Amino acid sequence: MKRATLLAVLLATRAAAAPGHSVVGSKHDLSVSGPGPIKATKEANPCLFCHTLHGGGEKGSSRPRSSAKYQAYESSTFRGRVGAPTGASRVCLSCHDGTIAVGQTSARTIAMGGTPDGRIPPTRRSNLGTDLRQSHPISTEAKASPRTRAPAHAGVRLDPQGLVQCTSCHDPHAEYAGSPEGKFLTAPTKRAELCVSCHPAVLASSHLTSTRTYAAAEPGDPAYASVSEAGCMGCHRPHGATPNGRLLRAAATDLDEVVCLRCHDSGKPYGLGMDVRRQLQKPSSHEVPSGGRHDAAEGPGNARHPLPEKQVGSSRHATCADCHNPHEATHRPTAGRRISGALDGVWGIDERGNRVEVAEFEWQICLKCHGDSANQPTGNRTGPTAVRRGLEVNLRRVFAATAASSHPVLGPGRNPFVPSLKPPLTTASQILCSDCHSSDDGPATGGQAAGGPHGSIYRPLLERNYAIADFTPESPTAYALCYKCHDRTVLLSAQSSFNLHQRHVVADHAPCSVCHTAHGVAATLGSAQTNAHLVDFDLRAVKPLPGIPPYTASGGGRGSCTLVCHGRRHDATRY
Secondary structure, X not given: OHHHHHHHHHHHHHHHOOOOOOOOOOOOOOOOOOOOOOOOOOOOOOOOOOOOOOOOOOOOOOOOOOOXXXXXOOOOOOOXXXXXXXXXXXXXXXXXXXXXXXXOOOOOOOOOOXXXXXXXXXXXXXXXXXXHHHOOOOOEEOOOOOOOOOOOOOOOOOOOOOEEOHHHHEOOOOXXXXXXXXXXXXXXXXXXXXXXXXXXXXXXXXXXXXXOEOOOOOOOOOOOOEHHHHHHHHOEOOOOXXXXXXXXXXXXOOOOHHHHHOXXXXXXXXXXXXXXXXXXXXXXXXXXXXXXXXXXXXXXOOOOOEOOOOOOOOOOOOOHHHHOOOOOOOOOOOEOOOEOHHHOOOOEEOOOOOEEOOOOOHHHHHHHHHOOOOOOOOOOOOOOOOOOOOOOOOHHHHOOOOOOEEOOOOOOOOOOOOOOEOOOOOOOOOOOHHHOOOOOOOHHHOOOOOOOOOEEOEOOOEOOOOOOOOOOOOOOOOOHHHHHHEOHHHHOOOOOOOOOHHHHXXXXXXXXXXXXXXXXXXXXXXXXXXXXXXXXXXXXXEEEOOOOOOEXXXXXXXXXXXXXXXXXXXXXEEO
């Protein structure tokens, strides 16, 4: 009798309920009179598909049971604990895992007229399957990330135990009136309104402020007018994402870069400019890895994903997420010769080799791979064929304050006499890695391509040409990289700190790399007296004499050479 009374009330309410504000008449109305293709053939009560009136559900509750076995969400960066679905999520999955049909959700199958044909078809997005690695984690604690405040939960609803469930983002009883996308969401995904309830870090990102036109990444996606409107949904999918973690719009076999290059590729119909793919296809680039795979959990303390790498044979990789945090990256210009907004929110390595949670300098990000990694290439420095007396591929040591000499990357310059420097550079200036290593057609060269070390026609990933072949005729083009900072007129005149540049570089066609190494000389390989001014000779052209330093600095721009260069002997030849 009670059931009949309840049914009468529900049916009477059906006509009065406004569309989108009640389960009655919605897609979740699976009764015989429901509007969707999946519904019962007999049962008229729309509540019984999720609620059992008298037992038959989970122990101590009225919820129906789902007996399917699930593969829980997993990710190397996820801080919560996930087990078998509990609470309201089990109710949702009793239909949405696609394993059972309408009316088969309880231990005592209710005579609703459900049949195996009433399952949600696997082709429909609402069929989540039993592999929950592809969906947002459920039945887990709400955790804040290490650098953000605790979740605000303005748009989400935690269950009585404080756990995230399907019902945290979806209201199964009513469509949210302010969301055009439906899906029973408690708040719209537009401009990440729902997501930032728990993930506030994204609020500062250019991805949430960009007005660039956005096209749907996949058929069936909601229509967003701009990148900012797409918000989190531009890169992530709460359901049907890659099983590799972090809910990316990628297949299981894809590298994470496919998500970035979906937009950062002007060759695609939804290309948004900043064509990075074209840069990666240049002769020298931070190419997408062929053997290594980036993992967002990488770091010095991660035994499974160490970075810097500990093993010589480890696969090297350079991927978008190694240098960019898509949730915090902005268009802010480089601040005080430290770091640009494009690198905001990325961890790095300091001058002592320790992890810095938020890099303050560009070089700290570069040292993640070009510092203490054991698997660095052991080719010769300053060009693919140059031969030096020593080899130090750890740039943390090469640029250290204790180095014999180096370009001022980790700190301000130490050489008080460099008359060729172009303003605004001074002897106390500090430069960026990207001042030399950057796209050849980026903003610094007057081009429109994305700046930064993505790709270049000049090896090794140089912004401008730097000729290293012996007997190269001098020209503004041959040594364009050097002349970016050093005034060519001064450098090739008597005003230079080395007054024989004109003779060596112009008259004898000796390239800069014969005498200088571009990065510097570590303290383990030389001294401030024998390797001042980045002097470290290319042994293909220069032959040191036994037991005698080939170069000795005397200070004040003076020094002497004792060596054989291109067959010509120098015996303490002074300049």
